[in-house]
Amino acid sequence: MSIPPTSDEKDARGRKTGLWTDPDPHGGVMVGEYVEGERQGTWRHFSADGRLRAEGGFDKGTVHGEWVWHRSSGEIMQRGGFDHGRKHGTWTRWNTAGEMVDRGDYANDKKVGEWTTFNPDGTVKRTVTHRARR
Template sequence: MNEELVVDGERVDRYANGTVKAVGHVRDGQLDGAWRWYRIDGSLMRTGQFDLGVQVGQWQTFDRTGRLVKTT
């Protein structure tokens, strides 16, 4: 996995082929705020929130067609 070394601001992680794997914000080096994860085919896989590295709130998982399959 290719990750940008971001301490504060938007971070984009990519698969080896360059496709976006995850997008979100980092604050003080910790995942913070809304994050989205994608499959290698580009379809949205999961969304969730962090508060300085701690998972918070509702998390949603989607199938390859974009249908919501799980909320935790």
């Protein structure tokens, strides 16, 4: 995947609109759509050399929906979801060999329920139960 060209336009009120390329502090860029000056829909984060680092959703300028992060090799490093800026739903991480490291759920930015950590051979290393905090 390569960095797509963008129009980088502003509307009559001076707000970003349409497909944009925004620089990030790590030397790469974020590419996605602005609606009424806010990030909306699927955005992709590319490294300085053009590799896809992450992609996921925004809703009215806030991270929302599933996000996937990639290693420099292109393999998936981590997958998880957001509910309007807060970690929510199942999160999973993999090591550089593609083996699952851990998996569990978030609710409102807090770990909840069973979180399982795996050994390199795929067997369960340990399971911890997190209770939802109020």
